[in-house]
Amino acid sequence: MTLLTTPRLRTADSALRDRALAVVPGGVYGHMTVLQQMPPSYPQFYSRGAGARVWDVDDNEYIDFMCAFGPMIAGYANPVIDAAAAAQQVKGDALAGPSRHFVELAELLVDTVAHADWAMFAKNGTDATSIAVVTARAETGRTKLLKARKAYHGANAWFTPNPAGVTAADRADIIEFEYNDLASLEAAVAEAEGDVAAIIVPPFRHDALYDQELATAEFARGVRAIATRIGAAFILDEVRTGFRLDMAGAWEQFGVRPDMTAFSKGIANGYSLAAVVGGQAYKEAAASIYVTGSFWMGGVAMAAAVATLTLLRDTNGIRTMNAAGSAFRTGLQSQAAAHGFGLVQTGPVVMPFMRFDDDAELRQVFAFTDAAVRRGVLLHPWHNMFFSAAHTLDDVATALERTDEAFAETRSLFPL
Amino acid sequence: MTLLTTPRLRTADSALRDRALAVVPGGVYGHMTVLQQMPPSYPQFYSRGAGARVWDVDDNEYIDFMCAFGPMIAGYANPVIDAAAAAQQVKGDALAGPSRHFVELAELLVDTVAHADWAMFAKNGTDATSIAVVTARAETGRTKLLKARKAYHGANAWFTPNPAGVTAADRADIIEFEYNDLASLEAAVAEAEGDVAAIIVPPFRHDALYDQELATAEFARGVRAIATRIGAAFILDEVRTGFRLDMAGAWEQFGVRPDMTAFSKGIANGYSLAAVVGGQAYKEAAASIYVTGSFWMGGVAMAAAVATLTLLRDTNGIRTMNAAGSAFRTGLQSQAAAHGFGLVQTGPVVMPFMRFDDDAELRQVFAFTDAAVRRGVLLHPWHNMFFSAAHTLDDVATALERTDEAFAETRSLFPL
Numbered sequence: 001m002t003l004l005t006t007p008r009l010r011t012a013d014s015a016l017r018d019r020a021l022a023v024v025p026g027g028v029y030g031h032m033t034v035l036q037q038m039p040p041s042y043p044q045f046y047s048r049g050a051g052a053r054v055w056d057v058d059d060n061e062y063i064d065f066m067c068a069f070g071p072m073i074a075g076y077a078n079p080v081i082d083a084a085a086a087a088q089q090v091k092g093d094a095l096a097g098p099s100r101h102f103v104e105l106a107e108l109l110v111d112t113v114a115h116a117d118w119a120m121f122a123k124n125g126t127d128a129t130s131i132a133v134v135t136a137r138a139e140t141g142r143t144k145l146l147k148a149r150k151a152y153h154g155a156n157a158w159f160t161p162n163p164a165g166v167t168a169a170d171r172a173d174i175i176e177f178e179y180n181d182l183a184s185l186e187a188a189v190a191e192a193e194g195d196v197a198a199i200i201v202p203p204f205r206h207d208a209l210y211d212q213e214l215a216t217a218e219f220a221r222g223v224r225a226i227a228t229r230i231g232a233a234f235i236l237d238e239v240r241t242g243f244r245l246d247m248a249g250a251w252e253q254f255g256v257r258p259d260m261t262a263f264s265k266g267i268a269n270g271y272s273l274a275a276v277v278g279g280q281a282y283k284e285a286a287a288s289i290y291v292t293g294s295f296w297m298g299g300v301a302m303a304a305a306v307a308t309l310t311l312l313r314d315t316n317g318i319r320t321m322n323a324a325g326s327a328f329r330t331g332l333q334s335q336a337a338a339h340g341f342g343l344v345q346t347g348p349v350v351m352p353f354m355r356f357d358d359d360a361e362l363r364q365v366f367a368f369t370d371a372a373v374r375r376g377v378l379l380h381p382w383h384n385m386f387f388s389a390a391h392t393l394d395d396v397a398t399a400l401e402r403t404d405e406a407f408a409e410t411r412s413l414f415p416l
Numbered sequence: 417m418t419l420l421t422t423p424r425l426r427t428a429d430s431a432l433r434d435r436a437l438a439v440v441p442g443g444v445y446g447h448m449t450v451l452q453q454m455p456p457s458y459p460q461f462y463s464r465g466a467g468a469r470v471w472d473v474d475d476n477e478y479i480d481f482m483c484a485f486g487p488m489i490a491g492y493a494n495p496v497i498d499a500a501a502a503a504q505q506v507k508g509d510a511l512a513g514p515s516r517h518f519v520e521l522a523e524l525l526v527d528t529v530a531h532a533d534w535a536m537f538a539k540n541g542t543d544a545t546s547i548a549v550v551t552a553r554a555e556t557g558r559t560k561l562l563k564a565r566k567a568y569h570g571a572n573a574w575f576t577p578n579p580a581g582v583t584a585a586d587r588a589d590i591i592e593f594e595y596n597d598l599a600s601l602e603a604a605v606a607e608a609e610g611d612v613a614a615i616i617v618p619p620f621r622h623d624a625l626y627d628q629e630l631a632t633a634e635f636a637r638g639v640r641a642i643a644t645r646i647g648a649a650f651i652l653d654e655v656r657t658g659f660r661l662d663m664a665g666a667w668e669q670f671g672v673r674p675d676m677t678a679f680s681k682g683i684a685n686g687y688s689l690a691a692v693v694g695g696q697a698y699k700e701a702a703a704s705i706y707v708t709g710s711f712w713m714g715g716v717a718m719a720a721a722v723a724t725l726t727l728l729r730d731t732n733g734i735r736t737m738n739a740a741g742s743a744f745r746t747g748l749q750s751q752a753a754a755h756g757f758g759l760v761q762t763g764p765v766v767m768p769f770m771r772f773d774d775d776a777e778l779r780q781v782f783a784f785t786d787a788a789v790r791r792g793v794l795l796h797p798w799h800n801m802f803f804s805a806a807h808t809l810d811d812v813a814t815a816l817e818r819t820d821e822a823f824a825e826t827r828s829l830f831p832l
Contacts, residue, residue, distance in 0.1 A: 012516075016516060016519050019519045019523065020518070020519050020522070023519070023522040023523050023525075023526050023533070023534050023535060024518075024519070024522050024534055024535060024536060025534055025536060025699050025700070025701075025702035025703035026702075026703035028513070028514055028518070028713075029536060029702075029703065029707065029708065030706070030707060030708025030709070030712065030713075031708045032512070032513045032514065032708070032713050034513070043512075043513065044513050044514070045513055045514055045515065045516060045518075045519075046508070046511040046512050046513050046514070046515060047507060047511075047515065047516070048507035048508050048511070049507070049508035049511050049512075050508075054508070054511055054512050057515075057516060062512075064512060066512050068510040068511055068512055068710075069512075069710065070710060071510040071710050071711060072510065076508045076511070077506065077507075077508060082505070082506075085505075086502075086505075089498070089501075089502075090493065090498075091463060091464035091465070091493070092462075092464050092465035092466075092470070092492045092493060092686070093686050093687065094484040094487040094488065094686040095462040095463075095464070095465050095470055095484055095492070096448070096459075096462050096465075096470050096478075096480060096482045096484055096485075096794060097444065097448045097450070097459065097460050097461055097462050098444055098448065098460075098461055098462070099461065099462060099463065099473075100428075100432060100461060100463070100473060102436070102440075102444070102461075103432050103435045103436050103439070103440070103461075106436070106439040106440050107435065107439050109439075110439050117439075118439050118440055118441055119439060119440060120440060120441060120445060122540075123539040123540055123688055123709075123711070124538075124539055124540065124543070124709045124710065124711070125709070125710055126709065127540070130572060130573070133581075134573060134576075134580075134581035134582070135581060136581075137581040137582070137583065138580040138581035143583040143584075143585070155706060155707045155708050155709065156546060156572060157546070157550060157574075158573075160550075160705070160706045160707065161706055162704075162705060162706030164550075164554040164701075164704045164705045164706070165549075165550035165551060165552075165553040165554035165701070165704075165705045166550070166553070167553065167559040167588075167589050168559075169559070169585045169586075169588035169589050170585075170589075172583075172585035172588070173583050173585050173586075239710075264710055265710050270508070270509050270510040270711070270714070271509065271711075272539055272688045272710075272711035272714065272717075283441050284441070285441075285580075285581070286441035286442075286445075287441035287442035287445065288578075288580045288581075289576070289578060289580045289581045290446070290571060290576045290577055290578030290580070291445065291446060291571045291576065292445065292446025292447045292448070292571050293446070293539075293540045293541070293542065293571065294484075294485065294486060294487050294540065294541055294655075294680055294681050294688075295487060295539070295540070295686070295687075295688035296446065297444075297446075297448050298686070298688065301688075378512060
């Protein structure tokens with residue numbers, strides 16, 4: 001059996017890493033850094049994308065299951081979306097005020113998201129979650145934010161998972177509970193002593209490094225009921241999940257609607273945009289807060305968002321993602337079994353997370369990811385992955401041919 | 417003398433305002449809303465820009481002195497910058513990691529900004545000021561941030577000028593002092609009792625609604641000396657001023673260099689980008705904090721920034737802006753005198769602020785701005801304005817022909 005493939009060319013990538021280390025703290029920072037936390041073959045710098053493929057700076061091609069960590073939802077270089085954006089770009093992006101796309105996108109979101117009566121736009125997912133929290137505080141006149149332990153809602157001082165540079169005051173208004181645990185949520189409510197402004201939750205548990213956990217219907221309905229009972233805002237954080245689970249809202253399956261939802265990532269297929277949508281009850285409060293940004297009114301990303309959401313809706317993009325995601329999950333599971341691995345895949349098939357049984361130090365999953373990357377399949381060993389409407393069953397079939405070899409190679413490194 | 421001109425066409429703008437009010441809190445929010453705070457003729461929605469001109473959605477043309485509140489610095493639809501951005505856009509923006517532009521832009525900033533040894537990138541000016549503050553706290557292990565009263569450093573809960581939705585904890589680590597007043601800064605230092613992480617200041621006082629005030633050399637040198645003495649970070653907030661005053665840093669004129677500088681707005685001529693640059697002493701701390709964003713590694717805005725900064729440097733864009741700004745200030749001042757107005761113009765000529773004497777309720781400046789807008793000159797009655805490298809002396813001469821009429825009209829409304 002052929003096991004180790006030749007390492008792929010890494011000349012340009014290595015040179016850029018060295019240059020980056022000289023002029024950027026840590027070389028590359030944030031969720032995209034590969035230094036010290038990813039398998040050795042993982043590329044750091046990329047040159048281009050098309051459909052469901054990306055190319056690194058050494059021109060190695062990958063079938064991409066990261067979708068830029070979510071922003072790509074309808075294929076890299078999607079011609080319809082890029083044409084809509086380019087048509088506005090030649091006219092201008094940041095102007096002296098918003099363009100017509102601002103209104104058209106707000107109307108489209110109100111039409112698309114079941115609970116939405118209004119929309120506001122920003123540039124980061126963190127902007128969107130923060131606007132929702134500030135709006136909740138303005139409406140309720142209360143301070144405390146209840147969030148699930150380990151849940152990621154952004155990288156500002158309220159939320160960042162790393163305490164460096166964070167003060168006690170930054171977290172003074174946050175109380176944590178356990179996801180999918182209503183008793184724990186009730187305990188957090190009690191601890192707040194009537195001062196709960198908002199409860200924020202993701203539609204399912206997608207904390208990095210942990211098995212994903214779908215919300216139970218009981219939890220979803222309970223969050224809604226508790227927020228209503230105590231007069232707090234219920235904020236659904238769909239920054240990561242938006243338009244991949246249900247165009248109308250991730251908890252429509254439970255008949256549960258939040259007061260506000262935060263979107264970003266896939267909303268404009270990679271153009272920088274975030275949105276908050278909300279119900280009538282929070283509209284006046286949302287108008288009373290001061291939030292703004294230098295580029296927030298730019299028309300290009302909004303034109304791209306209108307094109308993205310329209311395309312996903314008209315082509316049933318979510319069904320396409322699910323078909324590809326299901327095929328990949330089933331294929332990986334049977335390959336793992338054939339090679340004697342206990343592979344644990346969790347979360348929605350369009351946003352899979354994988355780990356190996358008895359692999360607490362991630363050695364097997366790192367080896368497997370490394371082997372897959374060297375064969376042109378871009379997976380992630382400890383973060384959820386993403387499917388897009390551009391992932392075809394052919395892409396999945398090709399990727400599975402390569403992952404079968406990657407399992408074999410991994411088995412050779414970890415003999416039974 | 418012809419005074420009131422025919423109101424310009426506002427059909428499309430009015431229709432969009434009505435539609436926006438239905439689906440967006442407040443219609444338009446933030447610094448670009450015109451509802452209830454701007455003269456009646458002011459347009460709200462825009463369709464395009466070219467050079468130093470913008471067109472509203474009714475196709476009225478304006479000589480633009482707002483530059484999108486700063487992002488436009490080298491002309492709308494600048495062909496060189498847009499070509500650089502488009503060349504990356506066809507390859508992809510958000511990919512699985514940064515592009516080569518990430519490294520090239522960091523190197524260019526280190527070459528351009530005198531005190532910079534490293535750079536990090538984000539999407540909002542607020543991101544940049546916040547990253548600098550968190551980095552300062554990580555390096556010093558202290559908490560307090562000293563800022564000038566009324567100084568605007570962003571729209572997050574630490575900084576927003578409007579208290580709606582802001583909690584006591586959000587501001588618990590901030591102590592204020594008076595700009596250009598070292599005794600006041602020393603008092604703030606004393607109040608912090610050894611716990612100062614950072615002092616943040618803009619290069620000059622540009623608070624909306626107030627006369628602008630240049631920093632004195634004594635103040636600039638004093639801020640640097642005090643920060644050094646107490647072991648705190650000195651952060652210069654150049655989000656608004658960056659690359660309009662001095663490519664190497666706004667306080668180079670005083671021989672004063674900060675520990676970190678925040679940039680955004682003009683850095684990429686309208687493409688969404690922010691940057692923090694810093695000195696070696698803060699590099700390790702900057703690598704230790706967790707900040708990131710879904711679109712922060714996108715190559716398009718970085719390619720645009722490389723092109724923008726290169727163009728400004730190679731063509732001495734700041735000299736061009738100053739020539740236009742000086743001509744406009746001189747022209748306005750003599751026109752105002754000829755019409756019997758006491759016009760007060762403050763701040764650098766490239767970022768002018770104007771008000772009328774004895775006009776506490778802004779009635780005269782609103783009337784003047786309204787008259788100028790109806791004649792195709794986009795001014796602002798209570799916020800600083802901006803010049804770009806695309807503003808020619810011909811643009812200024814044409815604008816001055818129209819402002820002379822606007823002064824005359826204003827005089828007719830406020831007879832001597």
